[in-house]
Amino acid sequence: MLRLLAFFVLIGAATTGLAWLADNPGDVALTWRGVQYQVSLTVGLGIVLGIAIALGILWTLLRFIFRAPSLISLATRMRRREKGFNALTRGMIAIGSGDARAAERHAAEARKFIGNEPLTKLLRAQAAQLSGDRGAATAAFNEMLENSETHALGLRGLHLEARRAGEADAAVEYASRAHKYAALPWAAQAVLDDRSQQGDWAGALATVESNAAKKLLDKATANRWRAVLKTAIAKETAERDSKRALLLAQEALALAPGLTPAAALAGKLLGASGDYRKASKVLETAFKETPHPEIAAAYLRVRHGDSVTDRLARARALARVAPFDIESQLTIARAALDANDIKAARTALAPLLRGDAGQPRPTVRVCLLSAEIEEAEGNEGALREWLNRAAHAPRDRAWVADGVISDHWAPVSPAGVLDAFVWRTPDERLTAPQPVPLAPARPVAAPAVIEPPPPPAAEPPSSSAPAAEAPRPPAPAAAAAVRNGNVVMLPSAAPDDPGPKGDGARGNYRMFANE
Numbered sequence: 001m002l003r004l005l006a007f008f009v010l011i012g013a014a015t016t017g018l019a020w021l022a023d024n025p026g027d028v029a030l031t032w033r034g035v036q037y038q039v040s041l042t043v044g045l046g047i048v049l050g051i052a053i054a055l056g057i058l059w060t061l062l063r064f065i066f067r068a069p070s071l072i073s074l075a076t077r078m079r080r081r082e083k084g085f086n087a088l089t090r091g092m093i094a095i096g097s098g099d100a101r102a103a104e105r106h107a108a109e110a111r112k113f114i115g116n117e118p119l120t121k122l123l124r125a126q127a128a129q130l131s132g133d134r135g136a137a138t139a140a141f142n143e144m145l146e147n148s149e150t151h152a153l154g155l156r157g158l159h160l161e162a163r164r165a166g167e168a169d170a171a172v173e174y175a176s177r178a179h180k181y182a183a184l185p186w187a188a189q190a191v192l193d194d195r196s197q198q199g200d201w202a203g204a205l206a207t208v209e210s211n212a213a214k215k216l217l218d219k220a221t222a223n224r225w226r227a228v229l230k231t232a233i234a235k236e237t238a239e240r241d242s243k244r245a246l247l248l249a250q251e252a253l254a255l256a257p258g259l260t261p262a263a264a265l266a267g268k269l270l271g272a273s274g275d276y277r278k279a280s281k282v283l284e285t286a287f288k289e290t291p292h293p294e295i296a297a298a299y300l301r302v303r304h305g306d307s308v309t310d311r312l313a314r315a316r317a318l319a320r321v322a323p324f325d326i327e328s329q330l331t332i333a334r335a336a337l338d339a340n341d342i343k344a345a346r347t348a349l350a351p352l353l354r355g356d357a358g359q360p361r362p363t364v365r366v367c368l369l370s371a372e373i374e375e376a377e378g379n380e381g382a383l384r385e386w387l388n389r390a391a392h393a394p395r396d397r398a399w400v401a402d403g404v405i406s407d408h409w410a411p412v413s414p415a416g417v418l419d420a421f422v423w424r425t426p427d428e429r430l431t432a433p434q435p436v437p438l439a440p441a442r443p444v445a446a447p448a449v450i451e452p453p454p455p456p457a458a459e460p461p462s463s464s465a466p467a468a469e470a471p472r473p474p475a476p477a478a479a480a481a482v483r484n485g486n487v488v489m490l491p492s493a494a495p496d497d498p499g500p501k502g503d504g505a506r507g508n509y510r511m512f513a514n515e
Contacts, residue, residue: 021045084113084120091123095130103127118150125157137161152182159190168194183214197416201236204418205229227256228419232411234265242269253282260286260423261409264294271302284321290423291327300335308339326352326363333369337376345373362389363396395426 021042028044030037039047064071091106107127110120125140138161144154155178162171175190188211195204208229212222234248246269252262263286270279283299286292299318300311315335319328329348336344352366362370367390374382399406401413401420413420 080113084110084117087113088117088119088123091127092119095123095126098130100127100131103130118144118147118153121150122153129161134161134165152178152184155181156184156186159187183216185216188214188216192418193416196412196418199412201229201232201411205233223255225418227252227259227262228411230255231259231262231265235261238265238269242272245269246273257285258289260290260292260295264292264298267295267298267302271298271304276303284318287318287327288321291322291325292423293327293330296327296331300331308335311335312339312341312344326366330365330369333373337369337372340376342373342376345369349373361394364390364393365396367393394428397423397425400424400426 026041028039028041087106087109091103091110094100094102094106103123104127107120107123110117110123114120121140121144125137125144128134128136128140138158141154141157141161144150144157155174159171159174159178162168162174172190172194175187175194178184178187179191188207192204192207192211195201195207205226208217208222208225211217212219217225230248230252234245234252237248238245246266249262249266249269252259253266256262263282267279267283267286270276270282279302280299283295283302287295287299296315296318300306300314302314303310306314312332312335315331319332322328329352333345333348336342336348349366349370353362353370355361367386371383371386371390374386395405399409399421401422402415402417404414405426406421409421409423412418
């Protein structure tokens with residue numbers, strides 16, 4: 001709209017100027033080498049304008065002629081660049097579709113036309129990875145380290161290649177270099193995982209603090225990991241420096257109130273220092289959130305001078321914190337059995353045996369505790385029955401991580417993942433594993449036994465000779481079979497046949513030849 005308005009304004013100004021020249025005519029005189037040329041003002045202005053246009057066209061033509069080589073070179077470079085980016089696009093599509101041969105071809109073409117582009121190096125590396133050429137991929141990633149724009153990308157590629165090759169130290173080294181170079185989440189996580197796997201809890205905690213300061217972790221995750229690592233340090237230092245361990249356990253509880261190991265450790269250390277009230281409060285709060293046998297054991301033994309009767313009373317007090325959980329009844333039953341109160345132990349286990357506590361079948365711990373009760377009363381038959389039921393009972397809650405079931409908490413899983421253990425009921429196996437069938441044994445040819453020649457025919461008995469014994473019926477001929485070119489002999493009688501005379505003979509064997 002503004003351009004159209006400006007155009008009309010310009011047309012109006014030109015029209016006004018021409019009208020003014022028409023109203024004010026004049027002459028223009030030019031003397032050149034003694035000759036005088038005189039024209040009107042309007043014609044003179046037209047001649048000047050025409051000369052200016054002609055000079056402009058001539059200058060443009062001369063400029064184009066002088067710039068022609070550079071323009072041709074620029075056009076050539078643009079065509080090569082266009083071909084290179086087209087090859088780069090097709091190569092990325094081939095990488096995504098898994099066509100390693102096409103990806104290598106397009107990567108070579110892109111390198112030929114636009115070899116200095118960062119994406120060209122990335123395409124080369126990914127094509128080499130797709131084809132399994134680790135050496136070429138490593139070389140491409142090393143080339144990326146020379147450019148500041150692709151330095152971090154090269155370090156990540158080298159890190160992944162080292163991990164695939166099983167070179168853990170090299171992978172951590174590349175991750176550490178990347179972590180120092182820039183705030184990269186993958187590098188920060190790799191460094192943290194390495195510190196955790198090595199058991200360097202202080203170094204892992206420092207890494208968590210650094211990652212949180214760089215906004216690589218959200219606040220909730222950072223606090224949780226801080227609590228886990230502080231608990232790990234407290235567990236290691238509890239025996240030699242109980243005060244520092246207690247301080248770390250309390251800090252962990254402040255960061256993650258539901259962390260069971262921190263609560264159990266803090267309760268034990270508070271009880272050992274004589275602060276029974278605070279220890280009981282910490283353990284009761286933790287048991288209310290997560291009923292756990294370790295918390296229950298720490299609560300019953302918070303005062304070392306308590307008798308078994310006092311511990312039974314404390315067990316009943318703790319059960320009131322979580323009255324509907326199976327762990328409360330187990331705690332009472334265990335304390336009652338320790339106090340030799342068999343009736344109280346049976347009463348505590350009764351809801352678990354009936355399935356009133358949300359467990360349809362008694363778990364392993366329930367069955368084993370019932371077996372101990374029967375053993376205390378001398379019921380051997382019932383003891384064996386409960387032990388048999390325990391072998392097939394559902395599992396109790398345990399620490400589970402990466403498919404591993406553990407009775408004790410650990411800050412790192414067997415796979416090296418921080419804070420992976422979860423207190424839950426392990427998964428049950430639906431079907432038993434099928435035995436692996438053995439390969440069938442090849443038939444072995446029985447040894448050939450040559451039948452002895454028949455005895456000579458007997459003379460006919462004379463009338464004076466005693467009566468001959470009745471002839472024995474001939475033994476059935478042995479069966480034979482030819483398998484894979486071998487003559488396999490089969491017995492003429494069953495293996496357990498004692499023979500006609502009962503002398504334990506296993507039958508006769510005959511050899512059959514191919515005729």
